[in-house]
Amino acid sequence: MIPYKHEPTLDFSKEENKKAIQEAQKLVESELGKHYDLIIGGERITTEEKIVSINPAKKDQVIGTVSKANKELAEKAMQVALETFKTWRTWDARDRADILIRAAAIVRRRKHEFSAWMVYEAGKPWAEADGDVSEAIDFMEYYARQMIRLSKPQEMLAEPGDHNELFYQPMGVGVVIPPWNFPLAIMCGMTVSAAVTGNTVLLKPASNTPVIAAKFMEVLEEAGMPPGVVNYIPGSGAEVGDYLVDHPKTRFVSFTGSREVGTRIYERAAKVQPGQIWLKRVVAEMGGKDTILVDKGVDLDQAARDIVGAAYGYAGQKCSACSRVVAHADVYDELLAKTVELAKALSVGEPKDGNYMGPVIDKGAFDKIAEYIEIGKNEGRLVCGGGYDDSKGFFVEPTIFADLKPNDRLMQEEIFGPVVAFCKAESFDEMLEIANNTEYALTGSIISNDREHIARCRRDFEVGNLYVNRGCTGSVVGYQPFGGFKMSGTDAKAGGPDYLQNFLEAKTYTEKF
Numbered sequence: 001m002i003p004y005k006h007e008p009t010l011d012f013s014k015e016e017n018k019k020a021i022q023e024a025q026k027l028v029e030s031e032l033g034k035h036y037d038l039i040i041g042g043e044r045i046t047t048e049e050k051i052v053s054i055n056p057a058k059k060d061q062v063i064g065t066v067s068k069a070n071k072e073l074a075e076k077a078m079q080v081a082l083e084t085f086k087t088w089r090t091w092d093a094r095d096r097a098d099i100l101i102r103a104a105a106i107v108r109r110r111k112h113e114f115s116a117w118m119v120y121e122a123g124k125p126w127a128e129a130d131g132d133v134s135e136a137i138d139f140m141e142y143y144a145r146q147m148i149r150l151s152k153p154q155e156m157l158a159e160p161g162d163h164n165e166l167f168y169q170p171m172g173v174g175v176v177i178p179p180w181n182f183p184l185a186i187m188c189g190m191t192v193s194a195a196v197t198g199n200t201v202l203l204k205p206a207s208n209t210p211v212i213a214a215k216f217m218e219v220l221e222e223a224g225m226p227p228g229v230v231n232y233i234p235g236s237g238a239e240v241g242d243y244l245v246d247h248p249k250t251r252f253v254s255f256t257g258s259r260e261v262g263t264r265i266y267e268r269a270a271k272v273q274p275g276q277i278w279l280k281r282v283v284a285e286m287g288g289k290d291t292i293l294v295d296k297g298v299d300l301d302q303a304a305r306d307i308v309g310a311a312y313g314y315a316g317q318k319c320s321a322c323s324r325v326v327a328h329a330d331v332y333d334e335l336l337a338k339t340v341e342l343a344k345a346l347s348v349g350e351p352k353d354g355n356y357m358g359p360v361i362d363k364g365a366f367d368k369i370a371e372y373i374e375i376g377k378n379e380g381r382l383v384c385g386g387g388y389d390d391s392k393g394f395f396v397e398p399t400i401f402a403d404l405k406p407n408d409r410l411m412q413e414e415i416f417g418p419v420v421a422f423c424k425a426e427s428f429d430e431m432l433e434i435a436n437n438t439e440y441a442l443t444g445s446i447i448s449n450d451r452e453h454i455a456r457c458r459r460d461f462e463v464g465n466l467y468v469n470r471g472c473t474g475s476v477v478g479y480q481p482f483g484g485f486k487m488s489g490t491d492a493k494a495g496g497p498d499y500l501q502n503f504l505e506a507k508t509y510t511e512k513f
Contacts, residue, residue, distance in 0.1 A: 042227025084228030093151030170198030172251030183209035288442030295448035310471030369417035442484030
């Protein structure tokens with residue numbers, strides 16, 4: 001198996017890439033409106049109740065309909081997964097890994113097609129969609145290799161005449177609840193990490209993006225994933241999600257989403273149910289309130305570019321997105337002016353037309369962001385954007401509020417949209433204090449030429465992913481393992497060398513000769 005290499009992303013200023021994505025969009029347009037069944041043990045199951053997926057940039061355009069699971073079908077899926085686990089756990093790690101490598105090759109061949117599905121179902125601009133597909137490929141390639149590494153027994157210390165080993169074994173049935181904002185990459189990474197380690201999976205995709213997950217199920221089947229290893233069961237979080245999180249046979253829950261839902265899952269999973277003979281593991285990534293610190297004496301043009309890229313890529317709908325800028329008083333006004341100039345130049349519109357920024361995901365997100373914009377008008381000074389319109393799709397302008405105070409709501413609460421709060425600090429001590437004053441600790445950046453300040457951030461900036469002299473988004477599998485602490489989650493570090501151990505149990509073996 002060749003060494004892991006990061007899947008490159010494409011430059012859509014090049015005509016050949018632009019034409020390729022436009023051709024893929026035509027293909028996807030020809031398939032809009034189709035129905036997708038549940039998949040349990042390889043069996044397609046149609047239900048009366050449906051989930052309707054729409055284009056957030058064009059509300060009257062139906063992407064597809066998906067059958068909706070209930071408790072009875074969730075229980076059926078659990079029993080299938082339990083039975084399949086008996087054989088899947090015995091597969092050689094290399095054979096499980098090879099399925100991921102083949103799936104990665106299939107997605108690579110269909111890269112533009114998967115990007116186009118995200119343009120329509122998730123409202124992703126071309127570059128963001130392409131990056132999402134690249135990351136999905138990376139997860140499969142990387143986790144396949146990590147599983148082979150972890151499958152080898154670890155030699156331990158031993159007394160003379162003894163032989164000691166430590167090895168890893170799969171756990172059982174896992175419930176995977178991915179988010180809508182990386183509908184292929186994170187969904188794929190969460191699913192294949194649980195499966196390649198020898199577990200079986202109940203996949204409950206996000207209700208906003210179930211068609212992309214259905215397309216990924218087609219890839220797994222083509223790649224040779226045995227029926228019952230991954231079971232596709234879209235459904236209500238309150239019904240199917242709660243039922244499976246509470247289920248006594250659930251061995252682990254892997255979740256990415258909001259703090260509110262994540263803490264609820266954590267609490268429910270902690271309760272030992274009748275018939276349960278283990279403590280459930282929870283892997284949770286729950287969002288952020290990410291800050292870029294801008295020190296004095298830096299290139300403010302580059303700092304503004306870093307802020308805009310981190311704040312408005314995918315309309316700020318990333319848990320790593322920059323939502324706060326804390327700038328030294330000496331550079332605050334000039335940095336703010338440069339950032340506003342760049343933000344006002346961004347094109348906003350339907351992603352299929354090549355715009356930099358598309359819609360937010362749905363009506364709920366739109367209303368929440370609009371409410372925060374109105375809050376911002378009372379807390380700070382609106383210097384850019386502030387407009388929003390849901391007449392055709394859920395569009396919000398790139399928005400900047402200046403002169404926020406550290407404890408204002410816009411500085412404390414996760415907005416998950418294209419809204420940035422600027423805050424002024426008189427010293428680096430104050431900058432760092434403000435950076436750490438939230439309940440989240442996911443990503444952060446320090447833009448500085450002062451080595452002491454950089455060293456202090458390395459030690460004291462409370463984030464799981466710290467970036468120096470660049471934006472706070474754009475982690476790459478195998479390069480920057482991703483995850484945070486405090487209320488950002490369990491810091492499982494997706495895309496890192498330790499991640500698969502979340503879904504494995506360590507067993508020691510001692511033999512006296």
